[in-house]
Amino acid sequence: MNKLFCILIQLFLLSSLQARVLPVGKGKQFITIKTAITQARKGDTVMVYSGIYREKNIVLDKPITLIGIDYPVLDGEYRYEVISIKSSGVTVKGCKIIQSGISSMEDFAGIKIYNCRDVVIRENILENTFFGIYSQYGTNCTIEKNKLTASQKEEQQSGNGIHCWKSDSMRIIANEITGHRDGIYFEFVTNSIIWRNDSEKNLRYGLHFMFSSNDSYIANIFKNNGAGVSVMFSHDVKMIHNYFEENWGDGSYGILLKEISDGYIEHNRFVKNTVGIYMEGTSRIQMNGNVFERNGWAMKIQASCMDITVTGNNFINNTFDMATNGSLVLNTFNGNYWDKYEGYDLNRDHIGDVPYRPVSMYSVIVEKNPPVMILFRSFITSLLDKTEKVLPSLTPENFKDAFPLMKPLRL
Amino acid sequence: MKKVIKYVVIDILRNRIMMAYTLFLMVLSFSIFGLEDNSAKGLLGLLNIILIIVPLVSIVFSTIYVYNSAEFIELLVSQPLKRKTIWMSLFFGLSISMVLAFLIGAGIPVFIYQADITGMMMILIGVLLSVIFVAVAMLAAVKTRDKAKGIGVAILLWLYFALLFDGFVLFILFQFADYPVEKAMIAISMFNPLDLARIMILLKMDVSALMGYTGAVFKDFFGTELGMGLSFVVLLIWIFLPLGISTKRFKSKDL
Numbered sequence: 001m002n003k004l005f006c007i008l009i010q011l012f013l014l015s016s017l018q019a020r021v022l023p024v025g026k027g028k029q030f031i032t033i034k035t036a037i038t039q040a041r042k043g044d045t046v047m048v049y050s051g052i053y054r055e056k057n058i059v060l061d062k063p064i065t066l067i068g069i070d071y072p073v074l075d076g077e078y079r080y081e082v083i084s085i086k087s088s089g090v091t092v093k094g095c096k097i098i099q100s101g102i103s104s105m106e107d108f109a110g111i112k113i114y115n116c117r118d119v120v121i122r123e124n125i126l127e128n129t130f131f132g133i134y135s136q137y138g139t140n141c142t143i144e145k146n147k148l149t150a151s152q153k154e155e156q157q158s159g160n161g162i163h164c165w166k167s168d169s170m171r172i173i174a175n176e177i178t179g180h181r182d183g184i185y186f187e188f189v190t191n192s193i194i195w196r197n198d199s200e201k202n203l204r205y206g207l208h209f210m211f212s213s214n215d216s217y218i219a220n221i222f223k224n225n226g227a228g229v230s231v232m233f234s235h236d237v238k239m240i241h242n243y244f245e246e247n248w249g250d251g252s253y254g255i256l257l258k259e260i261s262d263g264y265i266e267h268n269r270f271v272k273n274t275v276g277i278y279m280e281g282t283s284r285i286q287m288n289g290n291v292f293e294r295n296g297w298a299m300k301i302q303a304s305c306m307d308i309t310v311t312g313n314n315f316i317n318n319t320f321d322m323a324t325n326g327s328l329v330l331n332t333f334n335g336n337y338w339d340k341y342e343g344y345d346l347n348r349d350h351i352g353d354v355p356y357r358p359v360s361m362y363s364v365i366v367e368k369n370p371p372v373m374i375l376f377r378s379f380i381t382s383l384l385d386k387t388e389k390v391l392p393s394l395t396p397e398n399f400k401d402a403f404p405l406m407k408p409l410r411l
Numbered sequence: 412m413k414k415v416i417k418y419v420v421i422d423i424l425r426n427r428i429m430m431a432y433t434l435f436l437m438v439l440s441f442s443i444f445g446l447e448d449n450s451a452k453g454l455l456g457l458l459n460i461i462l463i464i465v466p467l468v469s470i471v472f473s474t475i476y477v478y479n480s481a482e483f484i485e486l487l488v489s490q491p492l493k494r495k496t497i498w499m500s501l502f503f504g505l506s507i508s509m510v511l512a513f514l515i516g517a518g519i520p521v522f523i524y525q526a527d528i529t530g531m532m533m534i535l536i537g538v539l540l541s542v543i544f545v546a547v548a549m550l551a552a553v554k555t556r557d558k559a560k561g562i563g564v565a566i567l568l569w570l571y572f573a574l575l576f577d578g579f580v581l582f583i584l585f586q587f588a589d590y591p592v593e594k595a596m597i598a599i600s601m602f603n604p605l606d607l608a609r610i611m612i613l614l615k616m617d618v619s620a621l622m623g624y625t626g627a628v629f630k631d632f633f634g635t636e637l638g639m640g641l642s643f644v645v646l647l648i649w650i651f652l653p654l655g656i657s658t659k660r661f662k663s664k665d666l
Contacts, residue, residue, distance in 0.1 A: 294451075317451050317452075339452070368588075369584060369585065369588045371584055371592055371593050371596055372581065372584050373629070374580070374584075374593075374596045374597075374600060374606075374610065374629060375577055375580060375581060375584075375606075376609075376613060377455070377458060377609060377613060378462075378577045378605075378606070378609055379459075379462065379463060379573050379574050379577065380574055380577040380578050380581065381577070381581075382459075383574075
C-alpha cells in the first residue's frame with residue numbers, strides 16, 4: 001500500500017512537471033488570454049487561436065510560451081501596452097499586435113521586456129504600435145523575424161521599431177521595420193548582433209546607436225530613412241555587408257559616425273545617399289571592400305578624425321568622392337579604385353603611377369560656402385578644378401591615394 | 412513666309428560648316444559614349460558639349476550667316492514682303508537648321524546610349540539653347556553694322572554667358588557668404604540661360620548631391636513642377652525677348 005502511494009505521488013509530481021497546453025479562443029478551454037495565463041504554470045504553452053482580443057495590458061510574469069495560431073489580433077486600442085514581459089524565459093510567437101497606446105510620458109510598446117533574460121520574440125506582426133518591441137534591461141534575448149509597421153507622420157507621435165535600452169547579448173535577426181521613428185534603436189546595449197534586418201522608410205534613423213559597444217550589425221538593409229543610420233559614442237562596432245540606400249536630404253547620411261573608435265566597416269554598399277559616410281571625432285576605423293555608388297558625397301571626413309584606414313574600396317559615379325573641413329589629415333586612403341582618376345600606369349602593375357586626390361577644390365569651396373553648389377559643373381568651376389589639380393593650394397596636400405587602382409575591384 | 416524659310420534652310424543645310432558641325436557633334440558624342448565605361452560619365456561629357464559648343468557654334472554661325480545674307484535680305488526687302496516676315500523667316504530658317512544639326516549630331520547617340528529621362532532632358536535643353544543663341548546672335552547682328560565688330564560682339568556674348576557670368580556669380584557668392592543668398596541665386600540664375608539649363612540637367616543627374624545643404628533649396632524650387640515650368644518659361648523668354656527687340660530694330664533699320 002505504501003509503495004503504491006509512493007508511485008502515485010511520483011506520477012502526480014511528473015504530471016505537474018509536464019508542460020501543458022492551454023488553448024485560448026472561441027469554443028476553447030479559455031476565452032481570454034489573461035485567464036489562461038493566470039492558470040498557466042512554469043513551462044506551459046498558451047495557444048491563442050485566431051480572433052480579436054481586447055484585453056488591455058497582458059502581463060507575462062512566469063516563464064511560459066505564448067503562441068498565436070493564424071495570427072490572433074491583440075488590440076491595445078491606442079490606450080494600453082499590449083504585452084509586458086516580466087519574467088525570464090518567455091517566448092512570444094505568431095501574434096498580431098496592433099494599436100498600442102501612444103504617450104509622451106510613458107514608453108508604451110507592442111511588446112516590452114522588463115528586466116529579464118532569455119526572452120524570445122519571434123514571427124510576430126506589429127502594426128501601428130508606438131514603440132514596437134522594447135527591451136529594458138534585457139539579457140540574452142532573441143527578437144527574430146518580426147514585421148513592424150507604423151504609419152505616423154510626426155516624429156513625436158511615433159516610437160522606435162525595436163528599442164533596446166541597457167541590454168546585453170541581444171540578437172536582432174531578420175526583422176522588417178517601416179514607418180517608425182527609428183527603425184532599430186540601441187542605447188547602452190553591449191555584445192549584441194543585428195543581423196539581416198530590413199529597415200526602410202522610417203521617419204528618422206534606420207538604425208540609431210548610442211553608447212553601445214562591442215556590437216555588430218551585419219547584412220542589414222537601411223533604405224530611404226529620414227536621416228539614414230547614426231552610430232555615436234561607441235567603440236568596437238563592426239559594420240559588415242550592409243546596404244545603405246537612398247537616404248536623401250539635408251542632414252541625411254548613409255552612416256553618421258560620431259565619436260566612434262576601433263570599428264570595422266567592411267563590404268558595405270552605399271548607393272544614392274546624399275552623404276555615404278560622415279565621420280566626426282572618429283578614430284581607428286578599418287574600411288575596406290565597400291562600394292560607394294552614385295552618392296552626392298561618398299565620404300565626408302572631418303579633420304577631427306584620425307587613424308582611419310580606407311583601402312580596397314570602389315568609388316564609382318559619386319558626385320564628390322571626398323570632402324573635408326580642414327587641412328589636417330591623419331588618415332590613409334591608399335589602394336582604392338576611383339572612377340575619377342585620370343592618371344596612367346606605365347609599368348602595368350594595375351596601380352596608377354601618380355597619386356589621386358579625392359578632394360576636389362570645388363568640394364572644398366562647397367564645404368565652406370554651400371550656395372556655390374549652384375555653379376556645379378559649370379565651365380568656370382571645372383576650369384578652377386583643373387588648375388587646382390596642377391597646383392594644389394586649397395585642397396589638403398596629404399589627402400591623397402598614393403596607390404590608386406586602375407580597375408575596379410570585384411565587390 | 413514658308414517659301415523664304417525653305418530657301419534659308421536649304422541654303423544653310425548645303426553649307427559645309429553646318430555639315431561639319433553635325434558630323435563633329437556626332438563623332439564627339441559617339442566617342443564620348445563609346446570611350447567611357449559607364450554612360451553617366453558620357454552624359455557628363457555631353458553636358459559640356461551642350462553648355463559650351465552648342466551655344467558657341469549657334470551664336471557665331473548665325474551672326475556670320477546674317478551678315479553674309481545681307482544682299483539676299485536686301486533683295487527680299489525690295490519684294491512685296493513685310494520686314495517682320497523676312498526677319499522671322501530668317502530666324503526660323505536658322506533655328507530649324509541648328510536644331511536639326513543638333514538632333515542628328517547629339518540626339519541620335521543619346522537615343523542609342525542613354526534613352527532615359529536625363530537623356531531626353533539634355534536633348535530638350537540642347538534644342539532650346541540652340542534656338543536661344545540664334546535669337547541672341549540675330550540681336551547682335553542687327554545692332555552692329557560692321558561685320559567684324561558683330562562677330563566680335565557675338566563671341567563676347569558667348570564668353571559672357573559661358574564664363575564671365577559664372578565668375579561674377581562666384582564673386583557675389585563669396586562676397587555675401589554670410590547672408591542667406593540661396594533664393595537670390597535662383598533669381599540670378601534666370602539671367603543666364605546657360606546656368607538655368609545646367610541646373611535643370613543637374614537636377615536629373617546629380618540629385619543625391621543636390622539634396623544636401625542648400626542644394627535642397629534649389630531642388631525645392633527647380634525640382635517642383637512649378638519651378639520646372641517657370642524655368643522653361645524663362646528659357647522661352649530668352650528666345651522671344653531678343654527676337655522681339657531685333658525684329659523691332661530690323662523694321663526701322665536703314666539697310
